[in-house]
Every structure is written in structure tokens, then in C-alpha cells.
Amino acid sequence: NSRRTLEIRLGAYGSAQHLLLVRDLTQIHRLETMRRDFVGNITHELRTPLTVLRGMSEEIASMESPDAESLVRPAQLMEQQIDRMSRLIEDLLLLSRLETEASSKASTAVDIPAVLDDVLKEAESLSGGRHRIQSQIDRELMIRGDEDELRSAFSNLLANAVSYTGENGIVDVQWFQAGGKACLAVADTGPGIAPHHIPRLTERFYRADSGRSAKSGGTGLGLAIVKHVLSRHDAELEINSTVGEGSTFTAVFPHGHGYELQ
Ligand code: ADP
Secondary structure, X not given: OOXXXXXXXXXXXXXXXXXXEEEEOHHHHHHHHHHHHHHHHHHHHHHHHHHHHHHHHHHHHOOOOOOHHHHHHHHHHHHHHHHHXXXXXXXXXXXXXXXXXXXXXXXXXXXXXXXXXXHHHHHHXXXXXXXXXXXXXXXXXXXXXXXXXHHHHHHHHHHHHHHHOOOOOEEEEEEEEEOOEEXXXXXXXXXXXXXXOHHHOOOOOOOOOHHHHHHHOOOOOHHHHHHHHHHHOOOEEEEEEEOOOXXXXXXXXXXXXXXXXX
16 A cells, blocks of 8 residues: 555744645554554454353353353363463563563573474474474574573464364474574475465464464464564564465574574
8 A cells, every 4th residue: 555644734934934844644654553453453352252251151150050060161161261361461461572672682592402392392282193293403503592582483383383284284393504594494284375365474463264263272473473583583484385285484594693503
């Protein structure tokens, strides 16, 4: 959209002169729209679990003589929704810290292979044996950065690969060096993503397939977090995907500024 918003004011200046003031408000308007959309999205994301919680508590209140067994299902549903709200709040806090705070540990050497071991274990448990999770890790390759931030970025990429890939699918993780760059590639044999969605995936709450994404239990903030963490490490996210075949998300860490290979 190339439309611009200009504010033009003509005022008297001194006795004979006039002052013409032109202000470009385009950027201010764009930020305002983004802020409004963001608040609208958060409201929607919080309202959905609250509606379920209200429904369940009404169901319990209306029970004549509730026994332990009849309370199991509403209690489980309530727990799921409370988890969902907690995850959303955690992700919002992390995202806001990433946007506003300077990185405190950016120049510490991070043992990425050890971080990946943990993240892979987490992915195994999320998968519950429904996928084949394989990895190839250069155990000598480390980078400088913030371990907690990198852990949450990698964990989001793996959680997505597991969540969006169906039963018996393959999730493949590779940590390697190529052309002086350190790369983490997370590939899956999931549904893939249509090309027109790809440039927008790292926007907050953007979902390529809202039905499938809702079932994934994600907050809609995972890739926004990944993008912020990577840009704080001067790294980039590459997304390659073919519908019906799968997707590969690659974090590419360059040499140089604020970062160096060990
Ligand atoms: P969500 O919580 O919805 O997963 P993300 O920011 O992590 O939020 O991802 C944004 C969207 O990108 C998802 O809703 C989904 O449509 C798409 N996506 C992310 N990872 C994958 C993947 N591995 N395979 C297919 N689609 C994916």
C-alpha cells in the first residue's frame, strides 16, 4: 500500500510571513494500526480459553450431586485452557523482553550441541513416539550468544515441526557449518506451507492454516520469537517449503559482529 498520510498546516508567522508545516504521518498510522491489531489479537486469544473455562465452571455449578468421575472431564478441559493461557502470557512476556531489553549475555560462548540435546529430548516427549526424530550435530560447533534465548528459538522450531507433522512423519535436525556460517536446519515431512504465507509467518499471530494451527496448541507467537532472537544474534531465518512434502526452517548465523565461531 503506497498511500501516505500527510498533515499540512498553514500558520501565520510574524507579520508578513507564513509557515507551511508538512508532517508525514504514514509511519505513525502504520504503527497505530499494528498496535490496535495486536491488542485485538491478544483479546481474542484470551477470550477463547476464558469462554471454555466459564462453560466448564457453569457445568460444575449446575451438577446436582457431583461425584469424582463426573468432574474429571471438566477438570481436564479447564487445565488445558489454563495451560494455554499461561503459555500465551509467557510468550507475550518473552516477546516484549526481546523487543525492549538489550541482551545481557550476548557475548557468552554457548554450547549449542548441549542445548540441542535438551531441545531434542523435549521434542521426543512432545511427539510421544509418533514421529521419527533424527539429528546430525557438529559437536565442535559453538557460537556466542544468549543461551536462554537460543534455547527458546530452537525449541519453538522443533515444537512446530512435531506439532504440524502427522503420525510417522520425520523430523530432521542438523547443526553444521557451511561457507563460514553456522546453520541449524529443522526439516519435517509435514503438510508444507503455500508460498504466499511464507513472508508473513514471523508476524505475531499470523497463521497459515487457522484450523490446524488451533489444534497445534501453539500461541501464534513462536516464529515471531524465533525471528527476534535470531535478529539479536545477527542471524536470519530461511523458510523453504513444498505443499504436501514438508518444510525446512533454517537459522543462519553469520560470522562477524557480536558473534564468532569458536
Ligand atoms: P503457532 O503457535 O500457530 O504454531 P508460530 O508462530 O509458531 O505459531 O507459527 C506460525 C504459523 O506458521 C503456524 O500457525 C503454521 O500455520 C505455520 N507453521 C509453522 N511451522 C510450521 C511447520 N513446521 N509446518 C507447517 N506449518 C508451519
